[in-house]
Amino acid sequence: MDSILKGKTVVVTGAVRGIGLAIAELCAQKGANIAIPYVFVDPAPALEKLRAMGVKAEAYECNVADFNKTKEVCDKIIADFGAVDALVNNAGITADKLILRMTEEDFDKVIAVNLKGAFNMTKHLTQNFMRNRGGAIVNISSVVGLMGNAGQANYSASKAGLIGLTKTVARELSSRGVTCNAVAPGFIATAMTDALTPEQQDAIKKQIPLGFIGNPDDVAKAVVFFLENRYVTGEVIKVDGGMYI
Numbered sequence: 619m620d621s622i623l624k625g626k627t628v629v630v631t632g633a634v635r636g637i638g639l640a641i642a643e644l645c646a647q648k649g650a651n652i653a654i655p656y657v658f659v660d661p662a663p664a665l666e667k668l669r670a671m672g673v674k675a676e677a678y679e680c681n682v683a684d685f686n687k688t689k690e691v692c693d694k695i696i697a698d699f700g701a702v703d704a705l706v707n708n709a710g711i712t713a714d715k716l717i718l719r720m721t722e723e724d725f726d727k728v729i730a731v732n733l734k735g736a737f738n739m740t741k742h743l744t745q746n747f748m749r750n751r752g753g754a755i756v757n758i759s760s761v762v763g764l765m766g767n768a769g770q771a772n773y774s775a776s777k778a779g780l781i782g783l784t785k786t787v788a789r790e791l792s793s794r795g796v797t798c799n800a801v802a803p804g805f806i807a808t809a810m811t812d813a814l815t816p817e818q819q820d821a822i823k824k825q826i827p828l829g830f831i832g833n834p835d836d837v838a839k840a841v842v843f844f845l846e847n848r849y850v851t852g853e854v855i856k857v858d859g860g861m862y863i
């Protein structure tokens with residue numbers, strides 16, 4: 619049976635590598651066309667991979683923290699693809715420091731990308747979803763948004779904020795057939811975790827009941843569950859090997 623994602627357009631912010639790219643690849647495998655707002659990373663290898671799967675894929679240089687630029691890019695994506703059926707707010711950054719040393723700039727920049735970025739994208743695509751009488755939004759939060767983490771006051775606040783945003787958007791848009799959910803990953807193997815020493819990785823594994831670090835595909839499967847299910851909204855799924863039970 620074909621996925622309901624076949625022939626649909628999914629916007630995945632920051633999907634040029636890591637978890638975002640795994641989400642885009644799984645959606646493409648199910649026949650979805652992919653639009654990627656991104657910064658910093660060369661999008662060419664990701665686009666090549668996605669296009670080789672037989673779908674349309676385009677990247678748009680866009681800082682998600684910029685309200686006006688995200689409006690311009692959302693309008694361009696709608697013009698290029700016809701309409702948007704789903705949005706995954708995946709773009710995120712860290713600037714870790716204990717609160718004693720954390721600067722105002724460290725706090726503001728993480729909130730601006732992780733939380734306001736999701737607000738910007740959601741706001742600029744809401745009319746499109748209302749016109750389409752349906753749609754699905756998934757926000758990539760984190761278990762540290764649920765449990766806190768020393769050294770991540772800015773990041774955990776942004777990820778907790780995403781859960782409030784998720785539940786409110788779910789309530790506001792449900793009468794229009796739009797769902798909004800969140801995925802809260804624990805430790806996932808990306809470029810970031812590859813940089814850890816074997817000793818650091820062992821210390822992390824000790825905090826995970828299942829005993830191993832997850833991979834981006836584990837997160838992508840939870841995202842696609844939400845994108846394919848029209849009857850789940852306002853929900854948060856942890857993908858963390860049991861780290862926060």
Ligand SMILES: NC(=O)c1ccc[n+]([C@@H]2O[C@H](COP(=O)([O-])OP(=O)(O)OC[C@H]3O[C@@H](n4cnc5c(N)ncnc54)[C@H](O)[C@@H]3O)[C@@H](O)[C@H]2O)c1
Pocket residue numbers: 631632633634635636637638655656657658659680681682683707708709710711731758759760761802803804805806807808809810811
């Ligand atoms: N890796 C983990 O263990 C883990 C755990 C929990 C949550 N997450 C979350 O998952 C998401 C993806 O993380 P990842 O590990 O793949 O990281 P990553 O750094 O590999 O990917 C982040 C992506 O976001 C993009 N990005 C960053 N700032 C941006 C901006 N201002 N505008 C547009 N794009 C921007 C980057 O270009 C990059 O492609 C993030 O929201 C992260 O907080 C990751």
